Amino acid sequence: xxxxxxxxxxxxxxxxxxxxxxxxxxxxxxxxxxxxxxxxxxxxxxxxxxxxxxxxxxxxxxxxxxxxxxxxxxxxxxxxxxxxxxxxxxxxxxxxxxxxxxxxxxxxxxxxxxxxxxxxxxxxxxxxxxxxxxxxxxxxxxxxxxxxxxxxxxxxxxxxxxxxxxxxxxxxxxxxxxxxxxxxxxxxxxxxxxxxxxxxxxxxxxxxxxxxxxxxxxxxxxxxxxxxxxxxxxxxxxxxxxxxxxxxxxxxxxxxxxxxxxxxxxxxxxxxxxxxxxxxxxxxxxxxxxxxxxxxxxxxxxxxxxxxxxxxxxxxxxxxxxxxxxxxxxxxxxxxxxx
Numbered sequence: 001x002x003x004x005x006x007x008x009x010x011x012x013x014x015x016x017x018x019x020x021x022x023x024x025x026x027x028x029x030x031x032x033x034x035x036x037x038x039x040x041x042x043x044x045x046x047x048x049x050x051x052x053x054x055x056x057x058x059x060x061x062x063x064x065x066x067x068x069x070x071x072x073x074x075x076x077x078x079x080x081x082x083x084x085x086x087x088x089x090x091x092x093x094x095x096x097x098x099x100x101x102x103x104x105x106x107x108x109x110x111x112x113x114x115x116x117x118x119x120x121x122x123x124x125x126x127x128x129x130x131x132x133x134x135x136x137x138x139x140x141x142x143x144x145x146x147x148x149x150x151x152x153x154x155x156x157x158x159x160x161x162x163x164x165x166x167x168x169x170x171x172x173x174x175x176x177x178x179x180x181x182x183x184x185x186x187x188x189x190x191x192x193x194x195x196x197x198x199x200x201x202x203x204x205x206x207x208x209x210x211x212x213x214x215x216x217x218x219x220x221x222x223x224x225x226x227x228x229x230x231x232x233x234x235x236x237x238x239x240x241x242x243x244x245x246x247x248x249x250x251x252x253x254x255x256x257x258x259x260x261x262x263x264x265x266x267x268x269x270x271x272x273x274x275x276x277x278x279x280x281x282x283x284x285x286x287x288x289x290x291x292x293x294x295x296x297x298x299x300x301x302x303x304x305x306x307x308x309x310x311x312x313x314x315x316x317x318x319x320x321x322x323x324x325x326x327x328x329x330x331x332x333x334x335x336x337x338x339x
Contacts, residue, residue, distance in 0.1 A: 201226020273297030
């Protein structure tokens with residue numbers, strides 16, 4: 001049984017020595033292995049199970065005994081592909097991240113059984129060096145620019161951090177992408193997508209989203225209220241058919257770069273001034289007649305509003321200002337008035 005993920009082994013003795021761990025995991029294959037092969041007629045049991053962590057630099061791997069050797073499991077973020085196994089001997093924490101969440105849950109269940117001395121209801125791996133081809137599965141970037149390249153019969157590599165699927169003729173959002181928990185950049189430009197799923201917030205690491213040149217007619221409130229509020233920094237909605245952005249759009253507080261050129265916008269959210277981190281805004285070639293009053297609260301470095309149908313400002317009324325009288329003149333007038 002094997003799990004592909006990033007692993008960091010942290011010694012709990014480091015703080016007492018005044019040292020710190022490097023704080024970065026390495027691509028690894030974590031295997032639940034047999035310490036010795038079972039004899040004829042013998043079933044592989046937990047007494048012979050160990051954890052083997054293999055990396056590109058150490059393909060033979062490092063073994064860790066499991067039976068009655070686990071102090072604690074930390075699984076609060078298991079749905080995000082993260083977990084930590086704390087061992088008694090040696091006193092280390094095995095930190096797992098960027099794993100497929102369902103695979104991670106199954107793997108941890110087997111590790112628990114091995115720790116308790118129960119039978120592991122799965123085939124255990126053998127103690128042989130991991131092949132280089134195993135590490136090639138850690139694909140972090142995939143670029144697809146035509147229909148022929150688009151994967152129909154197999155899933156996207158779960159380890160992807162950058163996915164581009166342009167010019168693929170997509171008419172809807174592929175929900176298989178929602179399982180890519182490590183995705184940081186998603187480019188769906190030049191397709192025919194009409195709407196986004198309400199669960200797009202499952203992409204909790206997403207920082208850049210390109211939806212330019214699609215067929216979007218609206219922008220969902222669910223998107224604005226999802227976990228993307230804390231992660232999304234760049235959003236490209238140019239060349240769509242959007243007429244208005246929802247009021248909740250201002251909840252995307254981390255947004256830094258927004259492109260909404262070539263749409264049919266007739267207004268901007270009147271609370272757009274609450275986007276405190278917005279620095280780049282491009283809304284050229286829309287149908288904006290005016291800008292909301294809160295627009296002045298933005299701290300923009302770049303602004304493009306070319307090609308909008310702004311109304312001509314009305315002439316301001318002429319106000320004749322009178323020069324205020326001096327205190328001496330006011331005093332004299334008061335004395336005369338009161339005799």
